[in-house]
Amino acid sequence: MKSESYLSLSIAPFFLLLLLAFPSTTAQKSTRIGCGHSSQHRKMARVGGIQESRGAQNSAEVEDLARFAVQEHNNKENALLEFVRVVKAKEQVVAGTLHHLTIEAIEAGKKKLYEAKVWVKPWMGFKEEQEFKQADEEETPSVTSSDLGAKQGGHPPGWQSVPPHDPQVQDAANHAVKSLQQKSNSLLPYELLEVVHAKAEQVIEEHAKFNMLLKVKRGSKEEKFKAEVHKNMEGAFSLNHMEADHS
Structure with a gap:
């Protein structure tokens, strides 16, 4: 009996060491796996290409953000x-x-273009302005007489493509969309979704014509x-002509 008790007491510390060693190893593996997943998750959350907004540029949600x-x-x-x-x-x-x-926007009575970045996390009710700056005039040119090729004493150059x-x-x-709505008997308003393409012609100084293909929405x-x-x-502005495009 004494020998058995002595044997049990001798083996007990060995098993105790095993129990302490194995959970520690498992925990380390679990921690490494968890960290790797978290790192991968953060990377996936942050990486994303810039694409056109799912909603229209003048949708209520996008307008509220602007x-x-x-x-x-x-x-x-x-x-x-x-x-x-x-x-x-x-x-x-990104993470949102x-x-x-x-x-x-209008600044001191003049219309100007600005670029803004707004970060949104809907599930947290989080919204933050990340950046706001005046747009590069070279990237967002305005239609001018020189753009349309108008010259003093010259003849109208004809239609030329301009940025939509x-x-x-x-x-x-x-x-054009406002005029279309005024002529419509429908209770559903027309909403401008996109200027697909546009051309302009300078007739005389400060007098121009715009020929456009418009994508609009009425209801669904x-x-x-x-x-x-x-x-x-x-x-x-005055609407000269407007017709449905079935192409």
Whole structure:
């Protein structure tokens, strides 16, 4: 009996050491696996290409984000920018969504383009302005007489392609959609989704014509229209012609 008790007491510390050793090894493996997964998860969360926003550039959600960006900029810089519209909207999947917005706003009575980045985490109710700056004029040119080839004493150069997101093109497109709505008997309003492509012609100084293909939405139905809008010397727009495009 004494020999058995002595044997048990001798073996007990050996088993105790084994129990302490194995869980430690398992825990280390578990920690390594967990860290690797966490690192991979963070990498996946942060990596994402910039793409066109799923919603329209003038959707309520995107417009709210743009207004938020302008307001945040005004608060931080003690500025008085007045939001006009969203010219272009893209998004990037990060830990949430990073919205890249091109915004038209009025500063000291003049319309200018600005680029903003707004980071959103919907599940946390989190929204933060990451960046707000004036857009590069070279990247976002405005339609001018020289762009259209108008020359003093020269003849009109004809139609020339212009950027669809140009402020004047967007103003002409919005005027066309507004005119379309006024002529419609439908209770559902037309909403401008996109200027697919645009051309402009300078007739005389400050008098231009815009020929555009517009993608619009009414309710759940999307349609395309060809529109020609004229701009007079006072800067006022008038719809000259508009028809459905079935191409």
